Each structure stands twice: as C-alpha cells, then as structure tokens.
Amino acid sequence: MIREAFKLIDQNEVIKVVKDLVSINSVMPPHNVEKEIGNYVLDYMKSKGVESEIQQVAPERFNVICKLKGEKKNPAIIFTGHMDTVPVSEDETKLWNTDPFRGEIINGNLYGRGSTDMKGGLGSAMVALGTLSEHGIVPPNDIILVATVDEETIMLGSKKLINTHFIKNAKKMVVCEPTNLELHPVCRGRTWAEIKLKGKTAHASVPKEGINAIDKAVTFINRLNEYKIPHDKHELLGNSFWNVTEIKGGLGPAIIPDECTITLDVRLVPGQTSQDIWLQVGKILDELREEVQDFDSSIEIIETRDPWETPVNDSIVTTMEKSMKNIDLPILYGGFLGTTDGTELRKSGTGIDTVIFGPGRVELAHKENEYVSIHQLVEAAKVYIETMVSFEE
Template sequence: MNVYPWQDLLSKINPDEVVKVVQDMVRLKSINPPGLEKGMSEYVKNYMISKNIPTETLEFATDRYNVISRLKGKGEENPIIFTGHMDVVPVSKDEEKRWQTDPFGGEIFDGNLHGRGSSDMKAGLGAAMVAMGYLAENGIVPPGDIILVATVDEEALMGGAKSIIKTDVVADAKNVVVCEPTGMELVTCCRGRTWADITVKGLTAHASQKGAGINAIDRTLMLMNKMAGYEIPHQEHPYLGTSFWQITVIKGGVEPAIVPDRCTITVDARLVPGQMPQDIWNLMEQLIAEIKEEVPDFEAEIEILDQREPWVTPADDPMIQKIKGAYEVLSMPYRENGFSGTTDGTIFRRIGMEAVIIGPGDLACVHKENEKVSLEQLAQAVQLYLITMLI
C-alpha cells in the first residue's frame, strides 16, 4: 500500500466545495425520460476542465453526451474508473405535493442536502469529481490513471454506458468504482435485472355478444395466476436474498364495446448471482407451454426489453483491498453488503472489468419524495475516494 501523509492531505480538503458542487447539480433538472442531461454534461465537463484535467465528451444522442476525464498517473498500476450517472427520474405532480422542499432546490437542513438526485447519484458523482480535482490542483500524481466517467441514460436502458464500451476510450481500465448510494458500505455483489413485454392474443368481437371472440385480458389472467403460484428456483444469496419477478405494467383493450384481442403485461425480474436473465424467459416459456396444454389456442409472445447480469467481485480483488485500506486510514469500520438495484457497473463488466459500488446516500430514499443525502457521508466519500485513488 502506498503511504502518504494522509491526515495532512485530508485536512486541506475544503468541505464546502463538494456541497456546492452537489447543490449546483441537484438544481439542474437532468430528468430522464425524456433525457435532459445536457446541462449536467456541461457542468461536469466545465468543472473538470477548470481543474486542468483533460476531458472529452462522447455523444449518445442529440444534446445527450457522456463526459470522460482522465487524470494521468505514474503508470505503476492499471487505470481505475470512478463512474456516476447524470440523469434523474422525473418528479410526478402527485409526488411533488409530498415533498417538504422544492425537489430541485438543493436545500440544506438537519445535516442533509435535499433534492431529486441528491442520493441517486449526484452526491457520489460530485464527490469523485472533487477528489480528482483536489489531486490535480495539488500536483499529486496517483499510481495509475484515474478516469471519471459521467454517463447519460442510466435510469432508462443504460445507453450511455453501453455506447462507451463500444469505444476504446476506457478499455485499458481493469476496475470500476460505481459511486451509487450505499450508505458508504462497500458493495461487492449486485442483483441482475431483466424485463420484458408479454403480449397475450385473443380475437375481437362485439362486446354485446356473450362469449363471442377471445378476451385477451381473461387469457392474460391465466398467465398472471400461473405466475402468482410460481417461485423462481434459485439458491438464496446471503446479501441479496432471493430471485423474484413481478408485473409492473398492464396495457389492454381497444374501447369498451370491443372484446380485446391483445393484452400486454410488463414483467420485471430481479436475479441473484448464479442465475442469468435468459433463464427467466425460459421459465416463462414453460409456464406458457403449460397453459397451452390446457388451452391449445392460447397464444403469447415475449419481447425482452433489457437484460442485466448479476455479479460478484472476488474477495481478493485489488480494488476491494484498496478500499479496505481507505477504511483503515479513515478509522471507519469496514462494512460490506450487496446492491438490490442495478448499475452501470454491470455494463462495464462486459468488457472485462471488476466492479464495486460505494457511495454516499441511502437507496431507500430515492425515486420518491424527500430524497436527501447526509453531509457527513458526502464528506466521507470525498476522503475515501481520494485515498482509494492514491493507495
């Protein structure tokens, strides 16, 4: 482990800087959908350039681009990515009524910074930006290159990260630190996710004729009832628990006087390590086949919308050891956990990287009213990221 005068380094960090950065970013309404990340991309790019860190942008779509900054190291170790997404989920009109503050105000009280995206995940992204900026401003050269990757579209189909791995811009990195909210616990394993639209077909008829046509909604209920009595086979994970699926969207019908000939349900599945997304849809095909044995003209189609693999990082991975060392420097108790959602880390793993997740904030308070992040955790994140970059 590289040794630095840690307390001297840490004492010079201005705690107000990261608060201002995160406040600034929360006030930028980078809502997705529809994909309004342009202001955030400009902010991140300009901040990193102001610290004299070489920065480039990669276009994902019109007015939507990823930001990539690379702080050169000594070349003694492999480059490390610190990544965060710039988009946030929308605030509905009903949700806005439940907020105690302006959702995009970035207000501070009770030791927390409040606002949409404060935990998910402008706090983590801002902390990584400030840590890299501190190194650059003070002429501190890390053992290996440090790469900031700020992505668009994570809240939808992770299109920003997917577009990055099609290039070679970060292909030399071996590890990625995802700065998502974990309460500053180190996450070494992550659930997978996959979802699909399943369309059940029927035959239209005039709704005044009893028994006419084939009601696709009734047929869909057959499948839903099959799902309700079925548990996905899996081996329970000590951190991540069980695999499961649920129906999250239903669309059906033409108008009230027509027997519907189509009904579509969206099925969202969450997977523990040891299970792959395609396994889920093979199981769904089995359930459909069982219904067809009872109802020969039953017809359903599966359209897979996205597939994200679960993952586990080996306990002896160098990044885990680096972060353990950072915990020791900060006299923080080492805490390890799993992540119930999915992150861009899944995408970067597809090109051979190992991932961990650690960041300020609480996943339980995101995608809902009164999202917030602890100022204490925000300061800890800057320090922990900084030490991890140097160890």
C-alpha cells in the same frame, strides 16, 4: 503512496459541487436533459486541470470522460456516476418540504432530486479527482471519471462506452451509487420483457363469439405467482423474483379484447442469467398452450442485465477497505438491490472488477424529500481520494 490524502478534501467544496449539481434539473424525460449538467462537469474538471472530453451518445446528449494520468502504465481505475434523474411528478411536488431543484441544506442534509441518486456520489468523486490534480498529486494508476447519460432508462451512455478507447485499459471500477457508505461487491441483475396474449374480438354481449385476451393474461399471471424460480438464495441479496409491472389491453367497454400485453420485470441473483429466466417463462407459456384452449402468446425481451459478484479479496475491494480504515469509517458489506451503469461498463474488454460504494441511502431515492447527508458526502470523497492514491496493481 501519498499519506492522509483525505485531509486535502474541502468540505465546503464538496457541498458546493453537489448543491450545484442538484440545482441543475436533469430529469428524464425529456431526452436531452443532461446537456447542462454535462457542461458543468466538463468545466469543473477542466478548471482543476483534469484532461476531459465528451463522447456523443445522441443529439445533445453526451458522456463526460475525465482522466488523470498515473505514474505507471498500469490498468486504470474507473469512478462512475450518472447525470440524469427520475422525474418529480406534480403530486409528488406537493409532498416536498423544499424546492426539489434548489439543493437546500437542513440539519446537515442536502435535499433535492438526485441528491442521493446519484449526484451526491458523482459530486464527491469529482471533488476527489479534482483535489488530486489541483495539488499536483500523481496517482500510481490512471484515474478515469465517467459521468454518463440515460442510466435511469436503458443505459445508453454506459452501453456507448463499452469497448471504446475511453476506458480501454481499465480493469477496476468504483460505482458511486448510494450504499449508505457500505461496500457492495455484489449486484442484482434485472431483465424485463413484454408478453403478448392474443385473443379474438367480439361484441361484449356475446363473449363466446370471441377470445378474451385479458382472461388469458390473468391465467398466465396466476401461474407466474404460483411458480417458484429455481435458484440458490444469496447471502447478501436474498432471493430472485419477478413482478408484473404493467398491463395494457382492451379496445373499448363493449368489445372483447383481442390483445393484452403485460410487462414482466425480473430481479436476479448471482448464479442465474437472463437467458435462464426467459427459458423458464417460455416453459410456462408452453404448458399453458397445452392446458388452455386457444392460448396464444409471444415474448419480446426488452433488456437483459445479468447479476455480478466481485470476490471480497479482489484488490479493488481490499484497497477500499484500507481507505475506509484510514479515515476511521466502519467497514460494512452489503449487496446492491438495483442495477447500475457498472453492470454494463464491466463488460468492457475481458471484464472490469467492480465495487459499488457511495453516499446516501437508496430507499430515499425516487421519492419526495430525497436527501443525502453532508457527512456522508465528505466521507465518500475521502474514501475515493484515498483509493485513488493507494491503489496499485
């Protein structure tokens, strides 16, 4: 083990890399936005002597996979971050105090879209891995840095990587999403579906001649709001819940609508599966068919991401604890409220034990004046490099 590898981290380089990443506009949509930032990651890692290649995901969209070979033929550790960001709307832009794509530094914080979610974590991991290679340090295990596309939508990048040779021998993973430098060994699940309620058109002046699909949707939504999802509350994540996040219906102001579609977004805690949720929703719809005349519905499940939890005594968690202790960083635990690429990547092989740890606060993401603390960027890079050199299994 290399002692005090964290002292090799150059704060100015961390700042430069993250500032460069933030300065590259990679908002979704459009759907080829990661190309420029992907080339930046590729060029930077190659300049540090790290073996790097791309995996094509879609036209002009590719993951970047960087690998530093370890001393032994032990399972590899993945460090992962995504390259895309959510958009900045015209109205949101007016609320920014800086240019969202300049990476300005004010009072020790680096501002810009993606600074927290999650170019800060990605950049810190890049510098950590690049620093090892630049100093000729060979870690005990192979280290793989994965920069993905499309995380902010349906995670095409991470799905493309599952069970490929790029991460074939990986057994452990650190997801560099913003956790405010807390260790998050547990993550909520997420699933969502479109539920269509059917009706029959008629002139709005004679509503009894039709069947109002929007009325059926309201009945269903009211039933959802009354229903308590059966589950055990999780110590770090709380309760599971669902929200109606979209509603579409109607053909015109004088027409009884014959169709209404709602999107139901569900957040899960360990002990539940997406399948459990949709069986419960199906049961509610069946009950309404029995109770309500002309109640006709269908479900189209769009995405399923089940929750997961890594035991706190797992080697990747305990190694990160030691890394944090080495740099005098308080060891705090939490649970990740969203979902990440790690949810998909951990499905590879027989499963990859995962922990989420990174700079920034998730509540600052996806909104105006997003920023990440310079101090946290550097601390994250130090924890990453310490973990890279000390993990051995």
